[in-house]
Amino acid sequence: MMRIVDFRSDTITKPTEEMRKAMYEAEVGDDVYKEDPTIKKLERVAADIVGKEAALFVPSGTMGNQLAVLTHTERGQEVILEDWSHICRFEVGGIAFLSGVQAKTVKGTRGVMSLKDVNEAIVLDNDIHHPQTGLICLENTHNMAGGVVVPIDVMNNIYNLAKENKLPVHLDGARVFNAAVYLGCEVKEITKYTDSVMFCLSKGLSAPVGSILAGSEAFVEKARRYRKMFGGGMRQAGVIAAAGLVALDKMIDRLKEDHDNIKLLASKLNQIDGIEIDNESVQTNILMINIESSKYSSKELVEEMKKRGILTSVITDSIIRFVTHRHITKDNINYAVDKINEIMN
Numbered sequence: 001m002m003r004i005v006d007f008r009s010d011t012i013t014k015p016t017e018e019m020r021k022a023m024y025e026a027e028v029g030d031d032v033y034k035e036d037p038t039i040k041k042l043e044r045v046a047a048d049i050v051g052k053e054a055a056l057f058v059p060s061g062t063m064g065n066q067l068a069v070l071t072h073t074e075r076g077q078e079v080i081l082e083d084w085s086h087i088c089r090f091e092v093g094g095i096a097f098l099s100g101v102q103a104k105t106v107k108g109t110r111g112v113m114s115l116k117d118v119n120e121a122i123v124l125d126n127d128i129h130h131p132q133t134g135l136i137c138l139e140n141t142h143n144m145a146g147g148v149v150v151p152i153d154v155m156n157n158i159y160n161l162a163k164e165n166k167l168p169v170h171l172d173g174a175r176v177f178n179a180a181v182y183l184g185c186e187v188k189e190i191t192k193y194t195d196s197v198m199f200c201l202s203k204g205l206s207a208p209v210g211s212i213l214a215g216s217e218a219f220v221e222k223a224r225r226y227r228k229m230f231g232g233g234m235r236q237a238g239v240i241a242a243a244g245l246v247a248l249d250k251m252i253d254r255l256k257e258d259h260d261n262i263k264l265l266a267s268k269l270n271q272i273d274g275i276e277i278d279n280e281s282v283q284t285n286i287l288m289i290n291i292e293s294s295k296y297s298s299k300e301l302v303e304e305m306k307k308r309g310i311l312t313s314v315i316t317d318s319i320i321r322f323v324t325h326r327h328i329t330k331d332n333i334n335y336a337v338d339k340i341n342e343i344m345n
């Protein structure tokens with residue numbers, strides 16, 4: 001059997017043995033009646049970790065983000081977002097469809113929006129023609145920028161600007177624990193500059209399913225109603241929340257390994273002719289390589305790698321994404337680099 005090294009996403013991580021055991025033993029109840037003790041515990045623990053009053057367990061990160069937009073905004077408003085943010089580009093146009101709001105995009109530098117650009121994007125005047133700003137969204141780490149961390153001072157400045165304008169800030173923190181590990185701080189130090197935050201349990205943290213949406217008590221209670229409307233009211237979902245508790249207890253610190261591995265992969269791929277890497281964006285567990293100067297298109301190279309068991313994602317005609325996670329070892333990286341060398345030479 002061919003060896004498979006799967007760099008497509010950290011979402012492919014399987015639950016650990018400890019998670020399986022916790023899932024088997026989980027105490028459960030009907031969570032729509034707020035009677036699932038394991039979910040209640042997960043929501044309490046999750047809220048405390050991000051320093052918010054309350055939290056809501058949701059089936060996916062997308063649902064968490066969409067609930068946040070719906071809960072914070074009114075129809076016809078604008079949401080300020082980074083141009084390549086997940087909410088803008090990878091959630092099926094949900095904010096327009098589900099919340100009736102429009103995206104006001106701001107181009108970031110490596111995913112990071114400048115204070116000046118965000119300030120200029122805010123519209124809060126009395127002109128009857130103008131859509132009014134209802135929300136600012138941030139993404140940390142920024143997926144399409146290659147897992148880049150938005151610095152805390154940038155978050156702080158944008159948050160202050162939002163407060164001066166009485167606007168809420170939502171953080172798409174699908175990988176916010178990667179940001180905290182990179183910065184060497186508690187995740188609270190990042191999320192304190194937001195009114196709400198979504199993070200995924202199902203990515204590098206290895207839980208099989210689930211994300212968290214956290215914020216004030218009032219925000220979470222309103223989001224809970226909308227979650228029911230979206231069809232996300234779950235019953236004995238303590239069986240999956242149990243894995244989430246293990247994820248938060250045991251799986252955060254090991255993200256450092258994924259970051260070390262992406263650096264190793266980047267340093268080796270940097271030596272191959274035809275591959276260019278923006279080294280400044282190599283920070284957490286995502287690596288974008290540019291193969292414009294090689295003889296391949298992204299689709300062709302991804303296909304060549306796939307024939308050799310190396311799975312990656314096409315981002316554009318010349319950009320390919322690698323993601324490291326718990327199932328990627330240093331040995332896997334050496335193996336993959338050997339195969340890529342074979343293809344490129």
Ligand SMILES: *Cc1c(COP(=O)(O)O)cnc(C)c1O
Nearest residue numbers: 060061062063086139143172174
């Ligand atoms: C994965 C991801 C999401 C959504 O998560 P799903 O659970 O796949 O819906 C949201 N934002 C970012 C930045 C992500 O990478």
